[in-house]
Amino acid sequence: MEDADVIVVGAGLAGLAATVQLQAAGLRVVLVEAADGVGGRVRTDEMDGFLLDRGFQVLLPAYPEVRRLLDLDRLRLQPFTRGVIAGGNELSLDDLTGPARFAVRRPGDALAVAAMSLRDVLLPGRRLRTAPPKSTERELRRWRISEQTVDEIFRPFLGGVFLDPELTTSSRLFHLIWRCFLRGGAAVPANGMRALPQALADLVADDALRLNTHVESVSPGTVETSSGTLTARAVVVATDGTTAAGLVPQLTEPTWNAVTTWYFAAPESPLRRPILLLDGDLNTVVMSEVAPTYAPPGQALISASIPTTQQADVRPRLERLYGTSTAGWDLIAEYQIPHALPRMTSDHLFTSPAKTAPGLYVAGDHRDTSSIQGALVSGRRVAAAVTTDLRRRKS
Ligand SMILES: Cc1cc2nc3c(=O)[nH]c(=O)nc-3n(C[C@H](O)[C@H](O)[C@H](O)COP(=O)(O)OP(=O)(O)OC[C@H]3O[C@@H](n4cnc5c(N)ncnc54)[C@H](O)[C@@H]3O)c2cc1C
The missing domain is CATH 1.10.405 (Guanine Nucleotide Dissociation Inhibitor; domain 1)
Known part of the structure; x- marks a missing residue:
């Protein structure tokens, strides 16, 4: 007998959404994740009382799939001001x-x-x-x-x-x-962006998740991992697009947009408003004004991001934007993320097929749109495709 009905590879938002919906359909699922935690690109580090999302990111509460899957009240969303300051206006x-x-x-x-x-x-x-x-x-x-x-x-x-x-x-x-953005603005959960995948992981059966398990190859019905072979009636590859293209030869690797986010700790907030400031390719916000939980009492957390992984000195630009010296600010973290978002140019297919071969399926933002919404929708689509096929095979 197989180890499970379905093996899902990757516990990012797509893999988690797929698992939750496959389990709801009554299927036995094993969710295999290479990292030491769930969330994929949506993770948050804790450091000396600061919450640092792995790269500046926000949740749009109006995303239809987020509303479908999650109880937004439980995320204790902290809203940004609905607007931006650009060029001082x-x-x-x-x-x-x-x-x-x-x-x-x-x-x-x-x-x-x-x-x-x-x-x-x-x-x-x-x-x-x-x-x-x-x-x-x-x-x-x-x-x-x-x-x-x-x-x-x-x-x-x-x-x-x-x-x-x-x-x-x-x-x-x-x-x-x-x-x-217009319908619901932007927000972060009080406990960091990690609260989003965690809310899904809380719905996954206790014995389904296998962390720290790297998948080396897949074929219909079989998954080779760093801790042995797993078998199932269906396999879902819900990794990032580059890994997916390595595991499933029919897939094309996406090109990627990159980002670097710097986090600064400051003794006081340079702007007492939760609003995004823009200056050319730089965006910055006082995260602790958006969510006081992002910094320990008496300190402020400022994020600054540029869509590149090349080195840049952002301090002089932050000083101009906030109209204050940054001499007392400590750079507490820098996240360089070369593979942040699959590029989606005008010819991008919004809904790529969930099934690539009999018994082999693919999910992830690269199959829909590069966003939280896209990853979750792809998870739902793949769960529906697998459930239909397995029911058909049974009858
Ligand atoms: C810095 C940054 C900012 C962003 N900002 C926003 C935003 O503001 N709003 C928004 O909507 N979207 C944003 N996004 C995009 C959004 O986070 C992604 O589109 C979404 O999280 C992708 O989810 P996924 O499940 O498709 O892939 P991933 O999150 O990449 O998950 C894939 C999972 O597969 C695992 N995996 C990979 N290889 C293997 C293997 N061989 N074996 C086992 N497991 C493996 C990975 O560890 C990972 O957990 C941002 C992304 C980044 C990086």
Whole structure:
């Protein structure tokens, strides 16, 4: 007899979502993870009372799949201000008065941003997903948003979201994410972004998870791991796209967008607001203003990120942005993440097949969209495909 009905490889959000839904369908699952904890790219380190997410990241509470799977109240979400400060000016997304206030400087752009935003909030998601493919840069210009506003606000903001300052990312993905920002803003759980995978892991049966177990190869029905061979009726590869392409030859390795995040501890907060500040390719926020739990009492935690892994001296830029010296700030951590987000240009297929061969399935953000939402949806899709096939084989 096999070790399980299904073996899921990788306990990131996709693998966890798949496992939870396969178990709910009554299947015996073994979830194999190479690392010492769950979460994949969504993990949080604790250091001297600071919570450090592995790279600056946020949850959009309006993500439909997050709402479907998780009890948001239990995550104790701490919201960011709904807007950004760029070039010293604030673009508020609270309501349409935000663009209206922005209009004092550029009335045409304010109208264009408001029209685009209204459309994105109201149009069914399916229509946004099937719009003609183009890059985000072209799309913003199609809405007649000036080059100056694109460079001052959208390029730095989206450069931080997609880690792609060139704005080559699919405009479909842009509209879907923009809509979620408008509908629900951004937040982090009080206990760090790790709370998200942990909430899913809490739903996984105790004996299903095998940490510190590296998968070396897979074939339909068999998984070779660092601690021996496992057999099952179906195998789901829910690793990052590069590892998946190594394990399943039919897959193409994605190209990646990178990021570096620096965390500074400061004796006091340089800005008493939970708002993102943008300056070219740099984004920064006082995390302890967003979530006081991110720093020990009497200290502030500042994050700063740039979409590259090349060395950069961000201090002079932070001093300009916050209008204060950083001499008393301690650099407490630096996260360089070359494989942060699979690049999704305009020709990206939003829904790649979950099944690659009889008995062999794939999930992960690279199969849907490079986001928390995409990873969770891919987990649900793969669980549905496996469940249907196994039931069919039984009958
Ligand atoms: C710095 C950063 C910021 C981000 N910001 C946001 C954001 O603000 N909003 C948003 O929506 N998304 C954001 N994302 C993207 C989002 O985190 C990912 O899209 C999502 O977490 C991917 O989940 P996944 O399960 O597909 O893959 P992963 O998280 O990569 O999980 C794959 C798992 O497989 C395991 N694994 C790999 N190889 C093996 C092997 N051989 N054997 C066993 N296990 C293996 C890995 O250890 C890992 O746990 C960000 C990502 C990063 C890195």
